[in-house]
Amino acid sequence: CSRKNTRNASLHPLWQSPLTIPGGTRQSPINIQWRDSVYDPFLKPLKISYDPTTCLHIWNNGYSFLVEFDDSTDRSIIVGGPLENQYRLKQFHFHWGAINDWGSEHTVDSKFYPAELHLVHWNAVEYPNFEEAVMEGNGLAVIGVFLKLGARHEGLQTLVDALPAVRHKDTVIEFDVFDPSCLIPSCPDYWTYAGSLTTPPLTESVTWIIKKKPIEVDEDQLEAFRTLLFTSDGEEERRMVDNFRPLQPLMNRTVRSSFH
């Protein structure tokens, strides 16, 4: 659709990388067609247990802002859902648009949300470190949460208040207590499918768990994301917006739902 083209036109150079990696059969993001998703009664509820004191810092890595966690122990983990093992929380970040009409990476019935939260976890049961897990088919599990325009999100506000300190690429500030479960809807319903990282190296190592219910944030909070910069201090400023990858072909995949 034309909007997709305008989306690509404004994409950060990184996201204009090849639409899919050569030979890629499970690339992300995808459109989730609700009526084509298959209810799987064997999917368990996802169990989330995060220790807020494992939070380390927020940093602007030039693509998004990441909140990173101490993943040297099993203090912040997820288990259950479609997962065979427990996975450790490493970081969370967001993707958003220049305007509220788009910004999410995944879409639902071709509907874009203004932003999407990703909580990145890795399989510390089977792999010694994150870098190795990134290269394995069951190495990562990413929870996706859609953000929609609505009421102000008090939990998100503590993050938003810290953003001016990481306005430029490669800036970081300490952020020592934050419980990311406040950003995850209490409704247990999710879709799940086998996919990939949506940034280089685009490896096909992610079990995606996309929450059906969005969280609500207000316009000022979305605007705060858009005050960040792709560029370092001293460089010509480029606003950090439209930091999402284009939709990828579903190919031979089924999206399962945990709900009827």
Ligand SMILES: NS(=O)(=O)c1ccc(C(=O)O)c(S(=O)(=O)NCCc2ccccc2)c1
């Ligand atoms: N949208 S997504 O969940 O696919 C995603 C986006 C960004 C990043 C990132 O590192 O910036 C990540 S990451 O934390 O998984 N890092 C991937 C790149 C990487 C590979 C190996 C070592 C360090 C970084 C994931």
Ligand SMILES: [Zn+2]
């Ligand atoms: Zn992401």
